Each structure stands twice: as structure tokens, then as C-alpha cells.
Amino acid sequence: MLQRRLLTLAVVIFILSSCSKDDPAPQTTPSTKVLTEIEKVICGSSSKTWKFVAINKDGANVIRTCAINDDWIFRYSGILEIKNNGVSCDGQDAFQEHMWEISSDEKNIIIGGSTFLIIKMQSTEMQLQEKVLGDPVFVFQR
DSSP: OHHHHHHHHHHHHHHHHHOOOOOOOOOOOTTTOOOOHHHHHHTTTSEEEEEEEEEEETTEEOOOGGGTTEEEEEETTSEEEEEOOSOOSTTOOSEEEEEEEEOTTSSEEEETTEEEEEEEEOSSEEEEEOGGGTSOEEEEEO
16 A cells, blocks of 8 residues: 555656646846836836925925935836935834836826826926825925
């Protein structure tokens, strides 16, 4: 009985090890990916740093002093690093990391699961609007 189990196990191992895997599908790598126009502005082929300069709501800038000029570093890899300007808001970490991506219709940026409508996208200024927070517009400059 034991010999039969060992023989069966050996046959199964032989069959599994002799199966060939299909060639994996080619993956898009940073060196082969074609950048969209929005990605060129946001991060280029490596990364770009944007300064958080305003939160416009109902015609007023309501950004807290502790958040002015925080660095938002959009990396080509899809990582966003937020570094505060040396002043922490309510005990927030001096460094935060989130994932970011452009929506398939290229009208939104998704940052850490939150969706921002792209209001303005230029080489020196970016404006993003998050509906969840009551329609404020987040303004970044380079």
C-alpha cells in the first residue's frame, strides 16, 4: 500500500514537473510604455515634483498653512510621495506614500483610491477637483 502511494506521488510529481508553462504575456515596462500627454506633464519618464499651493473653494483659498508648499512627487512607477514642508498638519507623517494612476478616459487622476477630476493640466500648473470633499479645487505648481 505504501509503495503504491509512493509510486502515485512520483508519477504526479513527474507529470507536474514536465508540464511546460505558456510563455508569459509581455509586460509593459517603464522602458517600453508610451506616455500619455497627461503623464508627460505629471511625471515625465521618471518623476516630477509639484508644490501644493492652494485649495480653492467658493472663491477663497482655504489651504491650511501647514500644507502650503508640500512636495507632491508623482513617480512614473505610479507612486506618489508627499513630503511636508517641515510643518506637520495635525500630527500627520512628514512623508506619505500613495499609488496614483490616470483613468482610462484620461479625465481623472486616482490617488490612493480617491478620484480627482482634472480641471487644468499645464506644464507649470495642475488643478484637480475631488467631489467627495464638496468640490474644492486643489492647485499645484511647478
